[in-house]
Amino acid sequence: ETGVTQTPRHLVMGMTNKKSLKCEQHLGHNAMYWYKQSAKKPLELMFVYNFKEQTENNSVPSRFSPECPNSSHLFLHLHTLQPEDSALYLCASSQQTVNTEAFFGQGTRLTVV
Amino acid sequence: AQSVTQLGSHVSVSEGALVLLRCNYSSSVPPYLFWYVQYPNQGLQLLLKYTSAATLVKGINGFEAEFKKSETSFHLTKPSAHMSDAAEYFCAVSAGNDYKLSFGAGTTVTVRA
Numbered sequence: 001e002t003g004v005t006q007t008p009r010h011l012v013m014g015m016t017n018k019k020s021l022k023c024e025q026h027l028g029h030n031a032m033y034w035y036k037q038s039a040k041k042p043l044e045l046m047f048v049y050n051f052k053e054q055t056e057n058n059s060v061p062s063r064f065s066p067e068c069p070n071s072s073h074l075f076l077h078l079h080t081l082q083p084e085d086s087a088l089y090l091c092a093s094s095q096q097t098v099n100t101e102a103f104f105g106q107g108t109r110l111t112v113v
Numbered sequence: 114a115q116s117v118t119q120l121g122s123h124v125s126v127s128e129g130a131l132v133l134l135r136c137n138y139s140s141s142v143p144p145y146l147f148w149y150v151q152y153p154n155q156g157l158q159l160l161l162k163y164t165s166a167a168t169l170v171k172g173i174n175g176f177e178a179e180f181k182k183s184e185t186s187f188h189l190t191k192p193s194a195h196m197s198d199a200a201e202y203f204c205a206v207s208a209g210n211d212y213k214l215s216f217g218a219g220t221t222v223t224v225r226a
Contacts (some may be wrong), residue, residue: 004156043203043216056213090156099145099164101209102214104156 003027004092006105013081014113021076021108023091031097032074034066035090037107043090049074052095081112115208116139117187118176119217127225132176133192134220135206139185144208146187148178151201151219160202163187199224 002026013019025032034046048056049068063085065077074091088109092102120135138144145164149157161172167182174197178189187204204217 006156019127042218045213048213080221088154092157101145101147101159101162103159106156107154109154 003090003103004093006089006108008108009099009106010109010111012111012113013078015081015083017081018079021089021091021110023074023076023083023105024110025072025074025091025093025105027093027095027103029095029103030071031104032068032071033092033094033102034074034076035092035104037088037090039087044074045113047076048097053098061098081110083112086110086112115144115177115206117146117204117215117217119202119220121220121222122151122218123221125223125225126194127201128188128196129168129193130188132141132189132194132197132198132222134186134189134202134222135205136178136189137185138204138206140206140208142209144185144206145206146178146180147175147214148172148189149205149216150174153200160189164225192217194222196226198222210223 007022036044040045045062046060047066067075088107091105091109117138147162148160151157161170163180171177176191201219201221203219207216
């Protein structure tokens with residue numbers, strides 16, 4: 001069983017659809033993150049949760065809505081996305097938010113049509 | 114603020130040759146430094162980390178990195194490249210209260226037979 005599991009692995013959605021990405025970590029970590037990885041661009045940190053509380057939102061458009069019901073689960077709700085939102089969305093977790101490595105899931109490849 | 118710069122977006126090596134990936138960091142406080150590897154359509158996997166202990170850090174898959182404060186560098190090396198080393202490699206830094214892992218732009222490694 002992998003430490004951080006993301007579902008689905010692939011998602012194709014229309015611009016008017018609503019979908020959700022799910023992340024679950026089995027590592028007992030307290031912090032969870034969403035990253036966006038687009039072709040030819042550096043990894044972008046989107047959201048940070050620490051002990052279920054959102055501690056960072058890096059100016060992410062409101063069409064992306066995160067939810068963290070507990071320290072083991074993280075969701076990213078998607079609605080009215082644009083084609084430029086197509087990317088690999090990576091979830092990660094870490095024991096703490098300071099000076100520690102993050103463990104990543106395998107990502108969800110999102111295509112917006 | 115902390116940051117890392119990876120020199121060279123693409124490195125091509127022959128199988129059996131030395132792999133050298135360059136990373137320079139910027140931080141006003143002692144940093145924690147990391148190298149990650151990403152295979153196509155996968156998440157990031159931690160290769161190794163520097164946390165202020167030994168300056169020469171050994172990681173998985175035969176990789177190692179040396180922390181050089183005087184040069185603000187944390188270059189990644191592997192003495193003999195294998196075909197399976199073809200992937201994208203990311204350097205990252207976390208320092209002080211600015212807990213966000215800051216990633217470099219990545220270096221793609223191709224291995225020639």
